[in-house]
Amino acid sequence: MAHVSQLPCNGDGTCMICKKNPSPDDTFTCRTCATPWHVTCLSSSSCPQTLADALLWDCPDCSLADHPHLPLPPSIAGKIGGSDKLVVAIRAIESDDSLNELEKARRRQELVSGGGARLSDDDGENVKNKEGINGDNDVLAILDGNINCSICMQLPERPVTTPCGHNFCLKCFQKWVAQGKRTCANCRNQIPSTVASQPRINSALVIAIRMAKMEKSNITGGAPKVYHFVHxxxxxxxxxxxxxxxxxxxxxxxxxxxxxxxxxxxxxxxxxxxxxxxxxxxxxxxxxxxxxxxxxxxxxxxxxxxxxxxxxxxxxxxxxxxxxxxxxxxxxxxxxxxxxxxDLSGNKRTNKAxxxxxxxxxxxxxxxxxxxxxxxxxxxxxxxxxxxxxxxxxxxxxxxxxxxxxxxxxxxxxxxxxxxxxxxxxxxxxxxxxxxxxxxxxxxxxxxxxxxxxxxxxxxxxxxxxxxxxxxxxxxxKNPPPCSRKQMNDGNIVSGKKRRRAKRTLSAREKLLKEFSCQICRDVMTSPLTTPCAHNFCKACLEGAFAGQSFTRQRTCEGRRTLRAQKNIMKCPSCSNDLAEFLQNPQVNRELMTVIESLQHRNVGEEQSDESSKEVDSRHEETDAAADDIEMSSANNHNNLKSGMEVKPQRTDKFKSASARNGNSSCQARPLLEPPDVEQGTKGGSVKPENRGQQTSAAERKLKQTKKRKKSSNATSNVGVTTRSKRAKLTTR
Known part of the structure; x- marks a missing residue:
């Protein structure tokens, strides 16, 4: 470990020594642990001398140059062999491009805690399987990958959240405090005495982890919950x-x-x-x-x-x-x-006062x-x-x-x-x-x-x-009775103006996001803060609840002399605990924020995929409907042509039968579109000569009219041509 005088920057980028937020140009990043260090607060022996040394720089915790006399833990020394081998093993993990950031962090923690220089292949497969179980449906993998106890690196059992925003198991936290340690095991920030003596369990995390485990058991084929109802x-x-x-x-x-x-x-x-x-x-x-x-x-x-x-x-x-x-x-x-x-609470159900x-x-x-x-x-x-x-x-x-x-x-x-x-x-x-x-x-x-x-x-x-x-x-x-909105006792639904819509079943991720809601605005938390009393709020909501209030109040004795300043009490919006000390430097619960952002990101991805699938389905439906219409129209045209072909021989047969009955051996050609008028009520259906003469005279009249129309149209067309030709001649002249 480094001396107390050499400390890195915390998760918010604040130096733990000078309490300032240095710019990226004023910090060195360790190539082994990727931790930023403030240049001004580093000792001269730890600072790199050249720019090339800065790119390959190791922090005091990783180099162990300042304190070679400190031995490694026996569990690590027995398996690694020394400090040099530990650093080499960590650098080997960092340089492995086949591992993602989560697997690198797991293997580094396993290495430092004495679990071996490298996880076995089976463990690696288990980690990958844990991340990819059921694709987007496994919310337990999201929690397990982001919310872990900083001591045992497992999902927190009875989770306790420190004011600096890190989560621990209750037993791990109590063991850590029992050793006389009053700093966070993750960021080294000071733990308040009230939190160390009486830690509070974060109920929101408890519910979220329980829901994730139940969802996983349901997906893996657990017994469904049986609801009994007697009709x-x-x-x-x-x-x-x-x-x-x-x-x-x-x-x-x-x-x-x-x-x-x-x-x-x-x-x-x-x-x-x-x-x-x-x-x-x-x-x-x-x-x-x-x-x-x-x-x-x-x-x-x-x-x-x-x-x-x-x-x-x-x-x-x-x-x-x-x-x-x-x-x-x-x-x-x-x-x-x-x-x-x-007041009918408790056993006061028969209270009449x-x-x-x-x-x-x-x-x-x-x-x-x-x-x-x-x-x-x-x-x-x-x-x-x-x-x-x-x-x-x-x-x-x-x-x-x-x-x-x-x-x-x-x-x-x-x-x-x-x-x-x-x-x-x-x-x-x-x-x-x-x-x-x-x-x-x-x-x-x-x-x-x-x-x-x-x-x-x-x-x-x-x-x-x-x-x-x-x-x-x-x-x-006198007026129509109001329509029923409920179900009849015989099981038939009564028709009404208002009917209850079927509630959409929420997915596991939506249920988790509902649990991660701020207790002030009741929406999903943004920049979540976990108070020492284990209540969760948005940072903006909690700071807005105490806007305009000072942490101390100045007092005077009847305006003559100034008394000692008194501390203002700022009660939690959900309980009576004082949050004045916490509000002086509130730390965002980054682990919880990462979980919320990943859940929201996956929900947005699902909505976009659902919309795209709906669009594709609608396009397919439109193309199918168009193909059906084309098939129906072609079938109808085919049927019409077929029926027309069948009608013509029937008409010729009628003409043949009529001519045979009249004694005409030769069949004269007649227009098929003008069938003969058959006398109704006479035997044999003979054609009347009067009707035949009328029909021929009518046909002749129609022919004459069409000839006249053609002549008139030709005449007008010729006139137009001559006029155009005359104008053309005039223009050419």
């Missing part, structure tokens, strides 16, 4: 039950067969045409044992949530089960409280959309609603269709804002608690006192989609 026709008539599911709540039970043929986002009542078994549909007042059985008949599909809907599509059904103390049930109309506002405000988002927004559009909403009541006089005594009951007339937000009983909805019944069948024989009639809206202090009030401005028709005397769709 609706194979489900039992009663919901699945287990010993734990038999307890109250049935939280672990799974739904049985769906008996109705409506999509999950169906609006309005479920009619008889959607009930293939009973042919009656879901009737008002129908009761089920629990929410699981209610789901099987499509009245309310979620077996836990109280709202079924989508924020950009609308709400189809709600369940009144006493979930919120703000609910008010008056039978034909009720005030419903939206969802959210509770509200801890934050509700907002019009997700399911609450679905209800508000149904209010604006005037969609019908199915309502089921559960026996768990103990405060309502209209709830069933047991089970779950379907109570018909309601319409949301207004929605707003107000301060709830527990002190936080809640979303409120006014539901009014609008069904053609009477309610289960009335003795009426007719359905609902349009009724005025009730007076709601809490609207005085409400905010975000939403009312429907246009006509509702579901309304009462005076002519028909019933509630019906």
């Amino acid at each position: 609706n026709q194979n489900r039992p008539d009663k919901a699945y039950t287990t010993e734990r599911a038999k307890k109250p709540g049935k939280a672990n039970a799974c739904s049985g067969k769906i008996f109705v043929t409506v999509p999950p986002d169906h609006f309005g009542p479920i009619l008889a045409e959607n009930d293939p078994q009973r042919k009656q549909g879901v009737l008002v007042g129908e009761t089920w044992q629990d929410r699981m059985e209610c789901r099987q008949w499509g009245a309310h599909l979620p077996h836990v949530a109280g709202i079924a809907g989508q924020s950009k599509y609308g709400a189809q059904s709600v369940a009144l089960s006493g979930g919120y103390i703000d609910d008010e049930d008056h039978g034909e109309w009720f005030l419903y409280t939206g969802s959210g506002g509770r 509200q801890s934050f405000d509700q907002k019009f988002e997700k399911l609450n927004e679905a209800l508000r959309l149904s209010c604006r559009k005037g969609y019908p909403v199915r309502v089921v009541r559960s026996h768990k609603e103990k405060r309502s006089s209209y709830a069933p005594e047991a089970g779950v009951r379907y109570d018909g269709v309601y319409r949301i007339e207004k929605c707003w937000r107000k301060n709830g009983i527990q002190g936080y804002k809640v979303c409120r909805y006014l539901f009014v019944r609008c069904d053609n069948d009477p309610a289960p608690w009335t003795s009426d024989i007719h359905g609902d009639q349009p009724r005025p809206l009730p007076a709601i006192k809490e609207l005085k202090n409400a905010i975000d009030i939403t009312e429907r401005k246009g006509s509702p989609s579901w309304d009462y028709d005076e002519v028909e005397g019933c509630w019906m769709w």
